[in-house]
Amino acid sequence: MDFFELTTEPIDITSVSRRVVPPECGATVTLDGYARKFTKQKDDTTRETLYLVYEAYEEMALKEMQKLIAQARQEFEISNVGIVHRTGRLEIGETSVVISVSAPHRKAAFAACEWLIRELKRTVPIWKKEVYADNEKWIEGEI
Amino acid sequence: MDFFELTTEPIDITSVSRRVVPPECGATVTLDGYARKFTKQKDDTTRETLYLVYEAYEEMALKEMQKLIAQARQEFEISNVGIVHRTGRLEIGETSVVISVSAPHRKAAFAACEWLIRELKRTVPIWKKEVYADNEKWIEGEI
Amino acid sequence: MQIRVLFFGLTADISGNRQIEMELTEQRKAKYIFDQLLLEHPKFASHQLLFSVNEQYATGEEILEDGDELAIFTAVSGG
């Protein structure tokens, strides 16, 4: 069973990755994305982030995740996919997104997981705000 | 901090993957390998495995894991690596190996994790025995 | 006919709204609404914006119907 969820609660990586395991499978690959403490600015200085806020267009985000999983299934020989993205306030180091992909052969699981996170960052309507000591900034992706 | 361990206890994926997270990092990729219930035989029939037994040449296995991590650090721009392999009796679906790699850029984490599991299966002295209803078999790798 | 427009993140900050209702007296393409919002909020112009109609990415060529839900937002940055 595939699944795709938004949550405001901390994400437990094990529970995500174990939910995609079917009995015939050999490997699960999991991407755990989390907040950086220091980010490089355009002028090459680094800035310390205090915490982050993620905001989602929830209904559309879930639809886009579902589309990504459908596309991944066409492109890669995979068994199950689980995607959980957190929203709301996140402390540094807390997991913002987990993507787990199980497959009979691990090569497909690696390829699909890497493809899914790249596409998620490009298409799923979720936005990140970095909050600094004296300021805050909505991060804009690249089109 | 890198780490590499053998354990006879169940492996908690979250605790492995979180241990490799440094504050400057952006992503951790984790490979979760587990026992298949059905394995294809050379004559193309499938066989049901009841449980597995992993045996390790422990001191050498740890040395080989350490070498793999050192090689991975030379080849890929990664932050930390954690490898935990379980030994003893494992039930179907239980995790036999977890490899977590953190990196500033997820591409390197994916590449290094895939490389590490491939090399681990080739070089680290651990053996798997599949136990069937009427029989059992030590699995031999490929040289 | 009435449509709804949603804003998120930066576009919500700039517009000062998370959601507005708009009345249309004749049939229009989505582009008509998006252009109007760009005029109303000049600060939008300095950002790469994306649009959606009924929770699907939109080109602007979509013919609007009563009850449609539009959204305008900056390039996504989740993950």
Added chain:
Amino acid sequence: MQIRVLFFGLTADISGNRQIEMELTEQRKAKYIFDQLLLEHPKFASHQLLFSVNEQYATGEEILEDGDELAIFTAVSGG
């Protein structure tokens, strides 16, 4: 001089041992021991075997010293 040979998995099953001690009266290469074990256990011949000396993969050319730990095992299958 005395050396130790370890067996794992299939080689332990075939040899009926997990560990044996061997006496050497003169200096030998590791190959000498491995060849002797292959002779002693003809079933080894139908498997692809790997060897180690002091927890390092061995070619057989290693000159043995007192207290060395050798091992003989099938191609690994962890993961």
